[in-house]
Amino acid sequence: MEYFYEIVEWYDGFPVKAFIHSVGGFKTHWHNEIEILLVLEGEVNIGVGDKEYTLKENDLILINRNQVHNISRTKSDNMLLALQIDPSMFSNYYSEFAKMIFNCKSFIYGQEEQKAFDIIRHYMAKVVWNFNKKKQGFQLTIASQVYLLADYLVNNFATGIIDREKEEMNDKDLARLQAILIYINENLGSKITLNDIAEKEHLSYYYVSHFIKEKLGMTFQDYLNTLRLNKSFSLLLDSSKTITEISYESGFSSTKFFNKLFKEKFNCSPTEYRKYNMNVDSKVKSLTNNKEIYKSRTYLDVNRKAGLKKLLSYLQPQEIQNQDKNNYKTNVEYIFANAEEKGKHFKHYWKKLTTFSRASEGLRAQWQGQLKEVQREIGFEYIRFHSIFSDDMMVCNINDEGNIVYNWSYIDEILDFFKEVNIKPFIELSFMPSELKKTDEVTFWWKANISQPKHIKLWTNLVEEFIKHCINRYGLKEVETWYFEVWNEPDIEHMFWIGGKDNYFEFYKETALAVKSVSDRLKVGGPSITHQAIFDGTWLEDFLVYCSHNNLPLDFVSLHIYPESYESKKKVQNIMLRSKQGESQNQLVAEWINMQRIYFDKNHTYDTINSAKDMIDNSCLSGPEIHITEWNASSYGRNLIHDTCFIATFIIRNIVNCINTVDSLGYWTFTDIMEETKAGISAFHGGFGLINKNGLKKPSYFAYYLLSKLGKIIIEQGEEHIITREDEDIQVLAYNYAYFDDLFLKGDTSSLTNSERYLVFEEKPTKEIVINISGLEGYYKITRYQLNREDGSVFDEWIKMGMPENMTQEELEYLGGKVRPNITVGYLKVKGEYKERLYIPVHGVELITLEKKI
Template identity: 40%
Template sequence: MIVSINEFDPHWHDELEIIYILDGSIKLNVAGEVYAMNKEDIAVVNSKEVHFFQNEGRNNSLLVIQFSMDVLKGFDKNLERVKFRCNSSFLTDNRYAPSYEIIKTCLARIFWEIRNRNIAYLFQIHSQINTIITGLYRDFPYIIMGQESIDINNEDLKRMDRIFSYVEQHFMKPISIRDIANKEYLSVYYLSHLFKERVGISFGKYVTIKRFESAKKQLLATNKSISEVATDCGFKNVKSFYSIFKEREKCTPLEYRDSKKGNKQGKNEDSIQDNNAYNFNKAGYLDIDNTSALNSLYARLGVPDNYYSKGGSLEMSILKVNANQNGESFVPFWKKCVCAGRAGEGMRQDWRQQLNELQSEIGFEYIRFHGIFHEDMMVYSEREDGTPVYNWQYIDNLFDYLLGRNIRPLLELGFMPYALASGKDTVFWWKGNVTPPRDYNKWGELICELVRHCINRYGINEILMWYFEVWNEPDQIRSFWYGTREEYFKLYEYTVNAIKSVDSRLKVGGPATAASHGKKAPWLVEFLEFCEDKKLPVDFISTHPYPSLWPLDDKGNCVMAYREVDSTYNDLVEIRKTLENSAYRNAEIHLTEWNSSPSPRDMVHDTAFMAPFIIKNNLQCIGLADSLGFWAFTDIFEEGGAGESIFHGGFGLINVQGLKKPAYYGYWFLSKLGNEKLASGENYFITRGSGKIQVLMWNYCHYNEKFSNGDRSELTEHHRYNIFKEKSEISFDLSIEGVEGKYRVIDYVLDREHGSVFDEWLRNGAPANPTGEELAILNKKSGPEGKISVADCNGSFSRAITVKPHGVVFIELQKMY
């Protein structure tokens, strides 16, 4: 891993570790020896050597790689007895310089191979390890430890482990080395010297570091006062806490909190590993934007950081179909539902203009959004005597507009009107109230009145086509629901009974819970069991199968990680299995939120990755659900406030300025498919419809392992493609039999060089605040590049097609008469 060091607790491990300083400087303490290391320095930390780092006061970048002794012993079974002396800040003689350079180049090659994983990359890695070990033996001093020394060292390390563990559990209380000495049956004098010899700092200083690091975390993670933090972390008084803070951070605790809070970055949860040969150490480092570090590292190999290797075999797919063969009908469930942020945004003219274009070019059947009962829709209030007052004017304006654009509400019933709320807890910038109703009967009356009003305005046959979804993600307690699961079930009971009391044919469902993270959909089984027990109707189930994870790093902070390539498909299979094993096996399945991640600031959302992602997942999941609602159609979306830049990683198919992102064209391509499937595969789908043949091909590239595990250090505003697995172009050999005469052929291609507006923005200098003229230029370059040709077919049509990584190609044939 390329990391930045702040401060790292003393530790040891079985692996041999090599540290290469790419930029900046650090202090490295190994077994009591302190080394001042600067840019281009390199050091080996042997197996079972206690070591730690300190920042030297400015930013730094390090390449840190650990090598498993199990693998290294394959080179030499006695290697764990060997202690190498390889440290360029200590051994500065010129005769070592060529050997240092060889090791650095080998490390660069290992990192390159791990990151890109080309064919036979493990052989290359082992070759580089062999070169490093050979150089350490031949060019640097080393000692071979006898068995007695190894036994003493192991015993001392076990003792250090016990001490570290004891301090970790008790540092917040008064603690002294005498306490430890008594537990270890040693004298204070002996233990003091042993600790200083092994760890490199005194016991008292070690405890202070532990308290200090814990205090820094509390300052950022809690709202505790400075005195509370000092007491909780074991400092004698606030004065000593301030003194230590000023000494180590050159600022007061309050200044530290103000400067750092809100700027924390998540860290990698899992290390990258292959056969335990190596790994990037995960604990105690800060992930960084390492673009410049990569450039420096890869300069040794003669390749840039954005290089895409052409090595390995070209992927080839042979597509052969007959235009007259029997086809298989399918339901294009991707057109069923699209989503938006909140109802109030639907009152904006620019929001409506974007939806107009979406409906004209693609045409979704339903739209889902939050906040139909939020204060900006002004639906519900009460008179002084508690009598409800209903105001439908804004709702009428919104629903009239939607129905005029041939799109119906999949109506999420939430959040709680302020006048009906049991508390003041809210979510989002716009402060949607997420507490249960203070009066469930009044909530039921509100629902009844809404349904009656809509029926009276639009007619019962129209409203029978609508879906009513109860709340949003109530399993996210103290986020979207400040109540219990039982209280949500009660809310569903009152809601479904209210709606069915108006007309039992109306469609109601839930529980609209959050992502499953690879497990069963939250609350779904319990929800279905509750409804069965209460004999409540469930016309559809809903949940949100985002293909992401939120693991905790070693500091207890959430990082956004990503699941396996088929995670959406696997989730839908599990959801359908759950439904089929319930009393509601005939209920519809509506996934009322879905995207590549649930973050409105995920910079992947703007990239060419999104088109193949949308196409692949929707086609793979045909028949598993009734809708997979994309969250959301526009970046006019204000959960966390307005986006900070033109391409800020918003959810939208369209950005705020109206530019259509590659994600938009993922759905555009899907909308052009026919209604009969002729053939399909991992990266193609061939259909027939409206007298035409449609061939859709894509080259999906999944995230690399490092990014999947939560390390976002290589994702920056202007560099967003280093996070994907390297993949070659796909070559398709297309042959369509059964075609005679002249055919009009339309070709479309979308990839990073053709129609990805984010990539065009980069190529045009990435203007931060583009003018109207600049937006017009970008808009003209947005969208698939098309061409028209005429083919004379004598029984067949053949074409060789190449699809680039993150690319999509669409071909349509129509007979000419």
């Protein structure tokens, strides 16, 4: 590892940098910036000049300008917060600061003296928090905190002034030092002496010795030993060479000397260190290529939940709240529209499809009551679900003669109910009945079989007989309006499908042909794959090519979109491999669900749809419909954000942005009554549903409720608003959308708790909007709907109520009565134009309808 001068790269020129990382290697460097390191978890070795320290959790150290230092891991994992400050930022106010030397090491003091360092920890935590939130003007807030920190350091930890001649290395000295270091690095494996360097630089032995000690803060021999240890560290973790081979290749004179130095540095022998690190899943090696082995692990590679909680503990509770409750305003946004504008027609495609978990849940009275309410107030056209043929639907049975006979009773019951509430089935043809299964692999708590059929004809007979039964019961004309989707997420092999991509293609072919054999006008499609398969490979393109080359029916393409991925593809692959090897599927599903998630940017839904559209447009197929049959802000059915007002703005923003891109965008799911991993225990457990298990409507429900009131002609649309017209009526929908903050985007959930669920979002102020709609004349009824944390959020009301669980009927009725959007009604005679001013809090939505009266 080369010793180097680090040039700190600032974000947009801002002279403060804070980052959280885990040290996986060993690097020696120096820089012109002051650096404060705080250990959040585990322990690390830190060398400063010729001094060595071991820092444990909560310890901090300040490294002065141009101090040579190195950081290395011990046997334990670690997480550090680093704060780097350019001292020149104080030059206009206190020029002496850049010359000061600080002695700030918390670990040399006892517990009773830690309060002095808690102030430093407090400022560091505030800087990280504000970097994370990035609210408007966050640089000013951080700068003020850094100035206060600098003042505290000057008055409590300053011990001297850097000599003027040592303050900055002149160009000549820097060039000489660089030449010496390059020579040492290039000849590290050889015997190098100070005499060699002195002769090369045409200097005296004593001058070179003094020069290196002065500029590096350590002797020539200490520096040489450090470099050789660096190199041995790389070889230990990155090669299978013996300790003796590593010793000589690193330049040590003997293995005995190498072992002695290594043990002094790492408190263990090279053999012990290699053995330990190979047993922790080669953590360091897998993170980067060999040449970069010394770099720290990135933020995402750290198990940081406990560490981040530690960091946040340095803040006062009120400092991690929205202190002003967003009652401050930014610049006013003006929206102008003309009611007489021709505009553009659009379909309410968001009402095309809703979803629920599995067919048998639809047989329950409470579930049916919730869907009736959804249909009464919103009115979706189709409903999509899993497992119409699974064992709990009792379709397939074996008679005394050993033949399969079908029982359609439960299917009839649920399809009859759909007809009663005026919704059509979007039927996912999955999972495999036990009587037809090829193998025993299952998924979900209720054991959905994910295998192929033991004989494909058994499956296609089931599909054909099912469709024929439906036609006999509901009529051909009706069934031809339904959709038949072939399987669920076959791209996630061993989790939802056994057999690989090629086998799914063959399975799709046989199933699609079976559907069309009953009637060519029936709609069949797939492949029901996730967004990961679109971006990480050629799954979709290969499927489209297969269908085209085999002249297969593909009336629609179905996809699933969630704006998240997983921290480690290796862990995903490991789970799939263990599934293939027969490990308990329920355990693996639980691991899958609980894996740390990282999030894509706020445009992920729109970008994914358009990427898929490009693939479909470039295929040889003739314009299949595109249906997003699963979509949500998270694929985790216990993600606590699902109950918040954020989801309302997430739904509205994405639906408005994706107008005219897809035929449906099916939110997963309409209800919390689902049992993929058993039923949720808490009333607000982060379930997917628009409605919780008790029938209480979440803000997400009211997002669809407000969307359903829009007209069918768009006369104006912007970043966070849409204005529509229906006949002579006008509808204005505006919202204040705040996406996840940096920590949550990168997978940290330490700020997300059962009672506090809004700290994971970027900070935004209340939005002030001035609306001016011209071209209006007459008498109007003005209705205003306000949906925000104060109006229409059942979760926020539940918090105010005291978070009761196992609620009584009285408590449920109380919450149910409290949680609807606030509605105000007025009447106005409009002459030419309508003006309104809105103040929308973050995560808030407002709808204004202007209904023309005679």
